[in-house]
């Protein structure tokens with residue numbers, strides 16, 4: 001049994017190395033995905049975030065997945081040889097099925113953790129596990145050292161995450177947090193309406209138990225949350241720059257709705273602004289986590305053009321739903337068409353998965369490789385993976401992703417490669433957290449937002 005333990009450890013570390021150094025998806029990633037999904041339940045998410053781990057929770061979970069897989073291997077210790085060899089593959093099949101990707105992990109050919117990578121790893125590990133040959137005897141004194149090695153996956157997952165750091169060094173990359181002055185601005189009017197803070201009142205009325213009227217100071221007295229959140233305009237073209245990702249801070253919308261007490265008949269919110277703009281959002285969506293009545297952007301009170309004093313932030317919906325200069329929220333029991341809907345634009349306005357190449361000239365690195373990069377965003381579905389092609393879409397290569405600042409922020413991606421100086425046709429595409437590939441067919445922004453891949457000729461200079 002002791003020999004098995006060591007061998008299980010070796011295999012688990014081997015998989016961590018495949019993941020950490022080569023970016024190969026392994027059965028462990030499926031386990032991580034499953035656990036993360038379980039932990040994605042709002043109450044667990046809040047609990048984990050209340051703990052003093054911060055971002056480390058993710059790495060602990062990643063490490064735990066490796067230990068979990070090791071434990072699974074040990075459970076199969078007494079299985080007959082052939083079954084033992086198939087155990088990791090069965091493990092993968094079970095998780096693929098539970099995750100809804102289909103047992104082979106094909107899920108329409110667009111899954112974030114492709115079976116084409118996972119199964120060969122699973123079979124390889126299985127075969128080594130079933131017939132390891134004769135293991136060298138281990139001196140008991142060294143067992144402790146080996147036990148410490150169990151932490152290597154955690155360390156590796158860290159390096160794997162840190163590996164994204166070079167992405168920020170690529171020339172031409174946007175900042176992870178868009179400064180207020182660089183954030184795109186869209187509004188129906190030319191000048192922002194002037195709203196006096198002293199006179200400002202937010203009114204919540206309609207199908208509520210009690211009408212709520214709050215001054216700016218009263219809003220300031222409520223519990224705040226801060227979250228990095230990307231905004232993208234529905235009229236943004238493929239490759240366009242009507243997208244940004246700032247740190248917004250304010251009062252959760254659900255908390256305000258609770259203050260007013262939503263009546264059971266209510267089904268929709270009408271959002272009215274001081275510039276005669278109006279929008280609507282279904283109540284069920286409005287109640288979700290992440291929706292904010294924002295008063296601050298990147299730590300500063302909102303500036304006029306971004307909605308001073310108060311705007312709405314509805315992560316995952318196109319900018320048009322993120323009402324600036326918010327004046328009132330009315331709860332109603334019917335569908336309401338907002339300013340843009342009446343002009344033919346999308347009613348639901350759920351953002352499409354997008355990705356963009358931001359580096360016209362590849363950045364040379366000391367190791368002889370070159371790097372290109374950009375941003376990607378998939379709203380509440382999150383970005384699972386980004387792929388880049390440099391050969392006219394014959395081959396797609398996985399890009400590295402910088403762990404995003406939060407669930408609603410955009411992600412910075414980067415891709416490193418070796419190539420001779422020259423011009424290359426770069427194309428990028430993203431896969432969202434539901435395993436769905438970015439829509440390839442080009443469509444114009446009207447009515448549902450643009451789709452299609454961003455293509456850009458990149459120059460590989462002489463290093």
Ligand SMILES: Nc1nc2c(c(=O)[nH]1)N[C@H]1C(S)=C(S)[C@@H](COP(=O)(O)O)O[C@H]1N2
Pocket residue numbers: 183184185186187188189231232233234273274275277305306307318319320321322323324325326
């Ligand atoms: N009151 C009001 N809110 C509005 C608009 C508007 O014209 N009036 N335009 C919307 C659109 S179309 C977009 S894309 C976002 C842009 O927000 P930003 O200017 O802060 O980037 O604001 C939205 N909120």
Ligand SMILES: [Mo]
Pocket residue numbers: 186232233234235318319320
């Ligand atoms: Mo917009």
